[in-house]
Amino acid sequence: MKADTEVLIVGAGVQGCSLAYQLSKRGHRVMVIEKETIASGASKAAAGMLGAQSEWEGTGLFQEFALESRALFEELVPEVEALSGMDVSYVNNGMLKPVWHKTEEVKYQRAAGHGYGAEWLPAREALRREPALSENIRGVWSIPKDGQLRAYEWTTALAKAAKACGTIIRENTSVDRILEADGRVYGVKTNEGVVEAEEVVFTGGSAGAALLNEKEFTLYPVKGECLSVRMPQGNLRYTLHTPQVYIVPKKDGEIFIGASEKPGDSSTGVTVASIQELMKAAVHLVPELKDANIERFWSGVRPQTGDGLPYMGQTDRGLWVMTGHYRNGILLSALSGSWMAARIGGKSVREDWKHLFAVDPQIRKGGVIHADHA
Numbered sequence: 001m002k003a004d005t006e007v008l009i010v011g012a013g014v015q016g017c018s019l020a021y022q023l024s025k026r027g028h029r030v031m032v033i034e035k036e037t038i039a040s041g042a043s044k045a046a047a048g049m050l051g052a053q054s055e056w057e058g059t060g061l062f063q064e065f066a067l068e069s070r071a072l073f074e075e076l077v078p079e080v081e082a083l084s085g086m087d088v089s090y091v092n093n094g095m096l097k098p099v100w101h102k103t104e105e106v107k108y109q110r111a112a113g114h115g116y117g118a119e120w121l122p123a124r125e126a127l128r129r130e131p132a133l134s135e136n137i138r139g140v141w142s143i144p145k146d147g148q149l150r151a152y153e154w155t156t157a158l159a160k161a162a163k164a165c166g167t168i169i170r171e172n173t174s175v176d177r178i179l180e181a182d183g184r185v186y187g188v189k190t191n192e193g194v195v196e197a198e199e200v201v202f203t204g205g206s207a208g209a210a211l212l213n214e215k216e217f218t219l220y221p222v223k224g225e226c227l228s229v230r231m232p233q234g235n236l237r238y239t240l241h242t243p244q245v246y247i248v249p250k251k252d253g254e255i256f257i258g259a260s261e262k263p264g265d266s267s268t269g270v271t272v273a274s275i276q277e278l279m280k281a282a283v284h285l286v287p288e289l290k291d292a293n294i295e296r297f298w299s300g301v302r303p304q305t306g307d308g309l310p311y312m313g314q315t316d317r318g319l320w321v322m323t324g325h326y327r328n329g330i331l332l333s334a335l336s337g338s339w340m341a342a343r344i345g346g347k348s349v350r351e352d353w354k355h356l357f358a359v360d361p362q363i364r365k366g367g368v369i370h371a372d373h374a
């Protein structure tokens, strides 16, 4: 019997939508099933930083993936904007990592991961570039290639581009179970009935973790809270990134300030303590922010894995899994989508990345050091 679709994707977050777009662009028949609405999970909450150098210290296979993904945005953003008719507010003028102490300055001056124009700037030069910075900083680590965009708009635009290439997206439909027969996955059971597919891909993020009940997965939630403000006049010129806080000025003047890190927490509230801490760190870094008007606050739940590496591979039963991108899922979405589409389409891909992101714990290797945990 013919399946209902060739590839069925569970979850319309940034991973699911990026994969759907890349698959349907290559001519595959794709259906996405989303229990709520497009980009209603972590992908709605993200600050949208594309921090391939600000988020990694040192080098390694995982960072190579992140760097390649960051580079892909340059061609992918215009392509997706044209197909979707949306503006995703892509800003590509770099990030600054302000530093307060001599020890940090030495660390950054020695840091591996230089390249792509990254350089140390003493305070005077840093303040010339971003006059709103506190005059007490020691200097900044300037990363000209780390950009940013609006994550919700990016995810929605990917979904629209996927639809334009033939993807069917069913919202408000929950996948209750992944179905298998004779040890092979063949579809899903939803609240509206069974859907059969040649390939099933899990992109359900933290909210969908219960569907992955195999023992090889260690997936846990890390809640993050953010707020946004607007300055009475003007805007910041650069995204600012420190261990305590990041400040992300959007094109239209809204400034995102984030984010808390609460491992094991998947609740939806936003606490006074978290917002107070973020605002304090933000004003310390950019004193004029004390006069900014608060616009909104929100939270989201990042999908994190036991060893910090995403799962991008296939189980013994044939289920494809693409999740666990933790705090860099927007950055990684560009290459994750095209890389997984190539794999599902039977194309050869880099073996070392296949091993790194494998579902089988015996095959996964290496680790990742995150720069800091704002």
Ligand SMILES: Cc1cc2nc3c(=O)[nH]c(=O)nc-3n(C[C@H](O)[C@H](O)[C@H](O)COP(=O)(O)OP(=O)(O)OC[C@H]3O[C@@H](n4cnc5c(N)ncnc54)[C@H](O)[C@@H]3O)c2cc1C
Pocket (backbone or CB within 6 Å): 010, 011, 012, 013, 014, 015, 016, 033, 034, 035, 036, 037, 038, 039, 040, 041, 042, 043, 044, 045, 046, 047, 048, 049, 050, 051, 173, 174, 175, 176, 203, 204, 205, 206, 207, 208, 209, 211, 223, 224, 225, 226, 258, 259, 299, 300, 301, 302, 303, 322, 323, 324, 325, 326, 327, 328, 329, 330, 331, 332
């Ligand atoms: C506060 C915060 C700030 C962040 N900032 C950044 C940043 O600046 N840069 C960056 O790169 N990343 C950032 N991230 C991380 C990024 O948001 C995530 O890594 C990414 O959004 C994960 O995407 P996803 O598609 O895997 O999951 P999600 O976006 O959570 O999508 C999963 C989808 O699956 C659906 N689903 C779940 N279960 C089912 C089911 N049973 N049936 C049907 N559908 C289901 C959900 O409803 C959801 O829509 C941030 C995250 C947070 C919380």
